[in-house]
Amino acid sequence: MKAEKSEIKGLPDRKENPFRVPDGYFDNLSDRVMDRIRMTEEQNVNSSRKIYLRPYLSLAASISGLALVVYIVMQSIVGSRDTAFSSLDISVLESNGIIQDELIVAESYTSDDEASYSEWEEDAINYLASNDAELYNLLESN
Amino acid sequence: MPDLSDKEILEQFRDPGQKEAAFRILLARYQERLYWHCRRLVTSHDDADDALQNTLIKVWGNLDKFRADSGLYTWLFRIATNESLTLLKQKNKYNGSDDREIDERVTENLSADEYFDGDELQLKLQKAIQSLPEKQRVVFNLKYYEEMKYEEMSRVLKTSEGALKASYHHAVKKIEKYLKDE
Numbered sequence: 508m509k510a511e512k513s514e515i516k517g518l519p520d521r522k523e524n525p526f527r528v529p530d531g532y533f534d535n536l537s538d539r540v541m542d543r544i545r546m547t548e549e550q551n552v553n554s555s556r557k558i559y560l561r562p563y564l565s566l567a568a569s570i571s572g573l574a575l576v577v578y579i580v581m582q583s584i585v586g587s588r589d590t591a592f593s594s595l596d597i598s599v600l601e602s603n604g605i606i607q608d609e610l611i612v613a614e615s616y617t618s619d620d621e622a623s624y625s626e627w628e629e630d631a632i633n634y635l636a637s638n639d640a641e642l643y644n645l646l647e648s649n
Numbered sequence: 650m651p652d653l654s655d656k657e658i659l660e661q662f663r664d665p666g667q668k669e670a671a672f673r674i675l676l677a678r679y680q681e682r683l684y685w686h687c688r689r690l691v692t693s694h695d696d697a698d699d700a701l702q703n704t705l706i707k708v709w710g711n712l713d714k715f716r717a718d719s720g721l722y723t724w725l726f727r728i729a730t731n732e733s734l735t736l737l738k739q740k741n742k743y744n745g746s747d748d749r750e751i752d753e754r755v756t757e758n759l760s761a762d763e764y765f766d767g768d769e770l771q772l773k774l775q776k777a778i779q780s781l782p783e784k785q786r787v788v789f790n791l792k793y794y795e796e797m798k799y800e801e802m803s804r805v806l807k808t809s810e811g812a813l814k815a816s817y818h819h820a821v822k823k824i825e826k827y828l829k830d831e
Contacts, residue, residue, distance in 0.1 A: 515793075522794065525766055525772075527765070527766055541669065
């Protein structure tokens with residue numbers, strides 16, 4: 508940079524540039540600038556991809572979380588309902604005489620009434636055979 | 650360098666096939682003036698290099714939107730000024746920004762700067778310039794070193810010519826006083 512005339516009191520008439528640059532600085536400046544521009548553009552593309560995908564990733568995570576919560580809640584509701592239905596079903600069936608427990612069947616078997624014994628015998632043995640092999644064996648041994 | 654006008658460089662830049670070539674022509678034309686403008690504001694070569702590269706990255710990103718209402722050169726200087734001042738503000742934020750601290754830092758930086766060849770008087774002048782308020786410092790550099798006309802400077806800094814003249818006058822008085830007193 509050439510020296511120019513100064514107009515300020517206390518300074519020499521010639522303006523001097525006291526600064527220097529490293530040798531060849533301006534020769535390869537455009538290459539370095541272009542390299543940095545490419546790097547910056549790559550970073551911008553990557554970050555804009557992340558920004559573009561971020562709402563979708565958040566949505567997917569939210570849906571997964573919601574689905575998990577719904578699944579857990581449904582499992583607990585269905586599970587308790589099954590248990591309630593099971594106990595309800597059994598008590599209803601028992602109260603209506605649709606099923607009989609093993610004790611009633613055994614009592615029927617020990618009845619003195621020979622006629623009813625013979626009548627019940629086959630049914631009771633069949634029932635027990637289909638429900639409890641051990642009791643069946645016990646009866647057989649008796 | 651092809652002898653293209655700024656307008657022709659802009660037209661080429663908007664063509665994707667010629668974008669980089671046009672930008673390189675623009676760099677070759679303005680890089681030195683922009684560098685020296687940055688350098689006088691920030692004083693160290695490394696900071697000037699940073700400010701200049703930030704400037705040129707912004708130019709690359711916005712040149713296709715530039716409307717040639719104001720001159721390209723004016724627009725480039727405005728970006729370079731903003732980038733240099735932003736860099737200085739970031740540095741002052743960490744290093745302190747009162748007059749004594751700035752004075753000490755400028756002396757220290759310039760004395761240690763292998764790319765500063767100034768004598769005692771030049772060092773004093775740089776310290777005086779750095780002690781000016783931001784606006785006066787920019788106006789002083791553009792007028793004193795760049796010899797930019799007030800009309801053009803008014804477009805760069807978006808300030809009235811009258812205010813710029815007053816700023817330069819105050820800056821010169823402060824520098825003269827600084828040189829006399831030191």
